[in-house]
Amino acid sequence: MSATAYEQLHRDLQAFIPASRLISDPLRTLAYGTDGSLYRLIPKLVVKVDSEEEMRRILTLAHQHATPVTFRAAGTSLSGQAVTDSVLLQLGDGWRGWKIGPNAATISLQPGLIGGHANRYLAPYQRKIGPDPASINTCQIGGIAANNASGMCCGTAQNSYQTLNSMRVMLADGAVLDTGDPASRAAFRASHGALLDRLDELGQRTRTDAALAERIRRKFKIKNTCGYSLNALVDFEDPFDILQHLMIGSEGTLGFIAEITYHTVEEHSHKATALMIFPDIQIACEAVATLKSQPVAAVELMDRASIRSVENKAGMPDYFKTLPETAAALLVETRAMDAANLSAQVEVISAALTATPTLLPFQFTDRPEEFTQLWAIRQGLFPSVGSARATGTTVIIEDVAVPVPQLAAMTLDLQRLFDKHGYTGSIIFGHALEGNLHFVITPNFANPAETERYKKFMDDVCKMIVEQYDGSLKAEHGTGRNIAPFVELEWGQQAYQLMRDIKALFDPQNLLNPGVILNDDPEAHLKNIKPMAAVDPLVDKCIECGFCEPNCPSRALTLSPRQRIVGLREMARLRASGEDASRLQALSDSYQYQGIDTCAADSLCSLTCPVGINTGTMMLQLRARNRGALGRWVGDRLGGQFSAVTAATRFGLAAANLSHRLLGSGAQRAITGAVRKLSGDRLPLWNRYMPTAGALPEPDTSTTPGRPRVVYFASCASRSMGPAQGDPETDALPVKTAALLRKAGFEVIFPDDRSALCCGQPFASKGLPEQADAKQREVEQALLKASRNGADPIVIDTSPCSLRLKRNQQALGLKVYDITEFLHDAMLARLTVRKLPETIALHPTCSTTHMGLQTKLKAIAEACAERVIIPDRVSCCGWAGDKGFTLPELNASALRDLKAALPEACQSGYSTSRTCEIGLSLHSGRYYRSIVYLVDRCSQPNTS
Incomplete structure (x- = not known):
């Protein structure tokens, strides 16, 4: 693409795409251009596309300017199919629509919807979509369909190709076809009749070539995502059916999938799982062949190296460490719609394996807590290798497939190739029921010799799979760039030419994702390999898979955790090399704003990261490094005068509230907005849900004997911040909480000098760890004294503070309870609760999630209200301590889906953090307050 053509395209896009969605700066093009593969290409322009009309106009302009484009959904692809050095079209928020068909037999999905969300919507009907990739809680429908992703259970029977009902597709010239709409088909026939006729001709020619047709059918009896879905030419005669099935697995090289309608499949409510240990891989694979005809949903193979990679992790069976070097394991699951059928299936499967020797007896379990732990073994394999690899090395996961009877021989051959090329310690695991295995290697491409070693290894692997087994070089991860040079090797010249004819028919200018699937460069898989520079042990294990992104509150505003790490790595590389100082x-x-300032540091990324990386902690360290001596001095002064800080906060809130009453919301907003602008956005942003001044409860003067004691520590936020003006609840949270504890029959004890106490969380979030720890120690000593050295329980009314203080409670002998768990575990039974005829919203805070208290919070809410809504696509609120005041755009971005997710009948919301509740109120248009207020409203003291 010439610079002139790019500049013309960029200029034309500015006519209808907002500047905020046209990204061309060095940091974000680098970061947004990264996917989960081993390749890096930096796009010249990233366009966040929000609608079909925008996409149509963009493709028309790209065609006009002869500019290549690449479509991107979640970017979890592993073979390089979602990177480009041209224009990257990133799906924005406008592509997350869905509609369930009659009886939930079908579901229509837009390409930006996360796969796991589709299954969540189908769950009430006991249905799901067929594809079940391991990344289903991160990857999006567009990527699932475009890669024909499968997974552990869907096999070849329930993938996107087999469960496709209809599709809305956009071609390279901007033409749109809805294959489920007769009018759209007729219009497309009129405008693109030549294309349909050519597809019809290709199909007839392929079907009449008996040898070619039989080869295609045989190749697709096992999993195969190498090249195009040529089976469409032999499975269907209608050119519309051929067209839409060719789109499946085409990796964005033939067109854009704007919507797909799937036939749904059953989601079985009863499951049982067994872990079987065999003497060697040969016997394990023979067992797979036996299980193929049994009522099993999944059979996962793990070699001894796989087991070794997880044997030292928490929760793993002790016997893993004593297994012989030849051992292999199968994880087997069976599913049914009722318990009786499940039990019968378990008996049948067990009987089928009676003659197969195992090292240990196996037993199926239908207990969710037990089979979840078993599956954690399998799911931990890839991340365990990723976390154990040497710093600077690259994680490469490949997947191949052969007929099940050849699985054992192929596995042994693959192990021999590991030894031959020096990839010792590499692991083999995978979906054995389909003859589909994954293997993981970790080369260090910083060493120039590594590229040649990897080349020779891939050459040998591909020749072995094709020449010895006639298998699939890509079973489910897509061809991408990594296998593109080997497609002809697998398929032969005739079928490969057929693929080229298909590409030329759909994309004659080669503008859609060029270089992917078909590539004339025999060494394309060795080029543009991403560097993995060392940054810090906190993030060096990142494999850039993107699993962290759905939880990140800044992902639609600035950078996600993956992208923050990408930026750090590139800066580290440039510093080490000394190149390109500008x-x-x-x-x-x-990076200061995009990476550090706008990180909420909520650490939710660590919960979905395969290797547990906490990017928030990394950003806090960078804030601490940037803080400087003056910042630390200010932190010391504030920590030492904390009573004055909270008093000043209450005074400021009281003054703002008085001004609000006198001026009204409109004038207040205008004046404070102008003052904030004059301050360079240094002053907090006012909004109509700003809290009034807080208050503390009076000490307990009751003399009722025999009451259990509880120490109540009100956080500095709840002490300083009362309800918003206009909220029907007028009591400050500490007053309400103390009253509710007394209603439940507790004697309430307060720590000494409570107005000066702070857990340290505000200091930690500002990058002042020493001051944070000093304040935390003060609180711990005060709570030790108040609780009689840990004899009494301690209740914290704000979840971020609870989480921080819980971390040291065992060492100190304290019994710290978040308000959620104390309400659930100790208080509800001491109250008479009447369920209110209301619909309420509930927001589990990040800290609630880290403490694992979401279920208890929901149980409390459901005990108090008839309907409880926890909105989809809302995780961290992005208020992040005080960033809602100073960086309100972060809060707005994090909660951009909140208001639309709440029905009109929902008039109030509840959470467990006063600062979070400000932003939740602002962006929902409803008052959010502590769950304490809900329990108080619907409860009375027990009279029994």
Whole structure:
């Protein structure tokens, strides 16, 4: 693409795409251009596309300017199919629509919807979509369909190709076809009749070539995502059916899938799982062949190296460490719609394996807590290798497939190739029921010799799979760039030419994702390999898979955790190499806001990261490094005068509230907005849900004997911040909480000097760890004294503070309870609760999630209200301590889906953090307050 053509395209896009969605700066093009593969290409422009009309106009302009484009959904692809050095079209928020058909037999999905969300919507009907990739809680429908992703249970029978009902597709010239709409088909026939006729001809020619047709059918009896879905030419005669099935697995090289309608499949409510240990891989694979004809849903193979990679992790069976070097395991699951059928299936499966020797007896379990732990073994394999690899090395996961009877021989051959090329310690695991295995290697491409070693290894692997087994070089991860040079090797010249004819028919200018699936460069898989520079042990294990992204509150505003790490790695590389100082400066300048300032540091990314990386902690460290001596001095002064800080906060809130009453919301907003602008956005942003001044409860003067004691520590936020003006609840949270504890029959004890106490969380979030720890120690000593050295329980009314203080409770002998768990475990039974005829919203805070208290919070809410809504697509609220005041755009971005998710009948919301509740109120248009207020409203003291 010439610079002139790119500049013309960019200029034309500005006519209808907002500047905020046209990204061309060095940091974000680098970060947004990264996917889960081993390749890196930096796009010249990233366009966040929000609608079909925008996409149509973009493709028309790309066609006009002869500019290549690549479509991107979640970017979890592993073979390089979602990277480009041209224009990257990133799906925005406008592509998350869905509609369930009659009896939930079908579901229509837009490509930006996360796969796991589709299954959540279908769950009430006991249905799900067929594809079940391991990344289903991160990857999006567009990627699932475009890669024909499968997974552990869907096999070849329930993938996107087999469960496709209809599709809305956009071609390279901007033409749109809805294959489920007769009018759209007729219009497309009129405008693109030549294309349909050519597809019809290709299909007839392929079906009449008996040898070619039989080869295609045989190749697709096992999992195969290498090249195009040529089976469409032999499975269907209608050119519309051929067209839509060719789109499946085409990796964005033939067109854009704007919507797909799936036939749904059963989601069985009863499951049982067994872990079987066999003497060697040969016997394990023979067992797979036996299980193939049994009522099993999944059979996962793990070699001895796989087991070794997880044997030292928490929760793993002790016997793993004593297994012989030849051992292999199968994880087997069976599913049914009722318990009786499940039990019968378990008996049948067990009987079928009676003659197969095992090292240990096996037993199926239908207990969710037990089979979840068993599956954690399998799911931990890839991340365990990723976390154990040497710093700077690249994780490469490949997947191949052969007929099940050849599985054992192929596995042994693959192990021999590991030894031959020096990839010792590499692991083999996978979906054995389909003859589909994954293997993981970790080369260090910083060493120039590594590229040649990897080349020779891939050459040998591909020749072995094709020449010895006539298998699939890509079973479910897509061809991408990594296998593109080997497609002809697998398929032969005739079928490969057929693929080229298909590409030329749909994309004659080669503008859609060029270089993917079909690539004339025999060494394309060895080029543009991403560097993995060392940054810090906190993040060096990142494999850039993107699993962290759905939880990140800043992902639609600035960077996600994966992208923050990508930026850090590139800056580290530039510093180490000494090259391109101007680029390094540009990246560093952007990174302060894009990476550090707008990180909520909620650590939710660590919960979905395969290797447990906490990018929030990394950002806090960077804030601490940037804080400087003056910042630390200010932190010391504030920590030492904390009573004055909270008093000043209450005074400021009281003054703002008085001004609000006198001026009204409109004038207040205008004046404070102008003042904030004059301050360079240093002053907090006012909004109509700002809290009034807080208050503390009076000490307990009751003399009722025999009451259990509880120590109540009100956080500095709840002490300082009362309800918002206009909220029907007028009591400050500490007053309400103390009253509710007394209603439940507790004697309430307060720590000494409570107005000066702070758990340290505000200091930690500002990058002042020493001051944070000092304040935490003060609180711990005060709570030790108040609780009589840990004899009494301690209740914290704000979840972020609870989480922080819980971390040291065992060492100190304290019994710290978040308000959620104390309400659930100790208080509800001491109250008479009447369920209110209301619909309420509930927001589990990040800290609630880290403490694992979401279920208890929901149980409390459901005990108090008839209907409880926890909105989809809302995790962290992005208020992040005080960032809702100072960086309100972060809060707005994090909660952009909140209001639309709440029905009109929902008039109030509840959470467990006063600052979070400000932003939740602002962006929902409803008052959010502590769950304490809900329990108080619907409860009375027990009279029994």
